[in-house]
Amino acid sequence: MKVTLKEIAKLTGVHSSTVSRILRDSGDLNIPEKTRQHVKDIAAKLDYRPNELARAFRLKKTNTIGLIIPDISNSFFSGVARSIETESYKKGYNLVVSNTNEDIKKEELYVNNHLNRGVDGLIIAPSQGDSDYIQNLIERNIPFVLIDRDFIDLETSSVTSDNQKSAYEAVEYLQKMGHKRIGFISGRPILSTICRRVEGYKNAVQDFNLEQENALIIGGGYTIQSGYDAAIQILSASNAPSALLVSGNLLTIGVIKAIREKGMSIPQDISLIAYMDSRLAPHLDPPLCTIAHPLEEMGIKVFDLLLESIENEGKVEGTKVVVDTELIKRRSVAKINNF
Amino acid sequence: MKVTLKEIAKLTGVHSSTVSRILRDSGDLNIPEKTRQHVKDIAAKLDYRPNELARAFRLKKTNTIGLIIPDISNSFFSGVARSIETESYKKGYNLVVSNTNEDIKKEELYVNNHLNRGVDGLIIAPSQGDSDYIQNLIERNIPFVLIDRDFIDLETSSVTSDNQKSAYEAVEYLQKMGHKRIGFISGRPILSTICRRVEGYKNAVQDFNLEQENALIIGGGYTIQSGYDAAIQILSASNAPSALLVSGNLLTIGVIKAIREKGMSIPQDISLIAYMDSRLAPHLDPPLCTIAHPLEEMGIKVFDLLLESIENEGKVEGTKVVVDTELIKRRSVAKINNF
């Protein structure tokens, strides 16, 4: 049977509340070293394990946080998750992970589920498309922080990367390499990340006098298949671009597959820059020029923000942390000679 | 303020226990439809959310399971984690994920942590090297299932892949392609996966009369760096092998890096088969011949086993599920002509 405080109390002759005090080393220093040691010894001998569930219930504090992301098997999110887990462990928190699959309905369900189970706070990479339930979290003073994606018009705390800038820089680099017609495989347009990237792309196209055309921005999904479809479409056009900027891990795999199937080579026939896993990118065929995210840093920052928010009892500060990405140049971009 | 059963009881004029019965649709069907509906309406209007923490405490059932793995950012584990999460969600379970970083000390800490918090069961990819605490879990009738790695001499339930066979098949294929001197970059020798792979490798080497040499089995870590180091060492030898079998995701990245740095080409100078992420492998430079794991299947099976074990209250069945891997042939293996 499980050994409880009461059990130990019975065996030591002191009251269970005293046992609790001793075992938690709570303030009361006026307990004689003798009883103290005795109780500790007995507890150790019985292999006493505090029932954290009862404790959490009593204290209304579970030391658990929820992480709600679209896909744990996407290396961006698993990288961030890893970093968050490491941080939270250091601070005595447990991490409950949920996968939404970009399904907003499921996301909301998960949030409620977590809340009902009493998580102390939430880290969410929202599927977006609806901010009502997020608004609701704010009103209820639930401590939470957004990661990667943000609602621009909501006063939420968030940790995102500078998508506007990273897309701009990518286009700028392609332009410097002589590209004038650049396609953008975009991803779900509803996401703040995608919006900002499109903005950055458009700004750069404008600033550098590159070819502007709606058909150059394509795609809407987040799967390998949707990357494949978009690439097939854009590359089959009579005036296909000479370079592609691809906005996601899985999309990129699909795009590469499409390029290969069309019998084209990177970068001879088409140049490529991708938002992609930078640990793997050097080893792709060919090594891919990528926009790399500081995953570890993002994980640490988002957890720290959340902890702050928990300590503030959810009172919104709306701290928006924006981290920098890095354009890592690799062989997938060719220099074009314009005759 | 949080709305509780008592609250609803006060507003509806029935007792909180009745409210509980109604809201849970518990057996008692003899509650008149009228009160029933009334209570439900009020509950809905107040946006009643059961305090799952209190419920879990009362019922001694958290509907939570713990997943303890070395590294969530390793695509093997994140793939399995994703599958487990999907399954557990379907069955109303939450998933708490912990990263051990192959640190057995941390692993044990985590297990205790989870247990103290009352998880209903555990899925563990053990760091091995010590099976005492696992033994302890068995004695305490804790429901748990091992994933990927198993203790051969312990009566635990587990879901693993047939490592012996997969390594054997890989060597067999290399042999068919004309290779006679095959190196094995092995990983942590303490892991059951690695042991079995070494066995398979050795058996095949013997069966096909390939070159046997201790120096051909090398490595001991699980990081990119250790893969790199091992590859540098084995490739720098005067009689380097013509093919390499690499035993892990991260190791493989290190090995490829080493090969590249040595100015060698795959497969012209060295052939490669790897235990690696099969979603990415086709897009590596060059497309990699891999041993692919059925991640989804493994996740489903391990969760189902755990559920069974939970229902059996931890009474060990020692069900050992072994899934098959698939050797996926790609360009990284060259045919050798033996003159």
Add this chain to the structure above:
DNA sequence: CTGTTAGCGCATTCAC
């Protein structure tokens, strides 16, 4: 210095 009491929110047993 330490015991007593109370209660977190819920589900269950036993009455009536």
Add this chain to the structure above:
DNA sequence: GTGAATGCGCTAACAG
């Protein structure tokens, strides 16, 4: 058919 009482294990007042 439903209310009352009880307790899960713990901690935090409040006594004494």
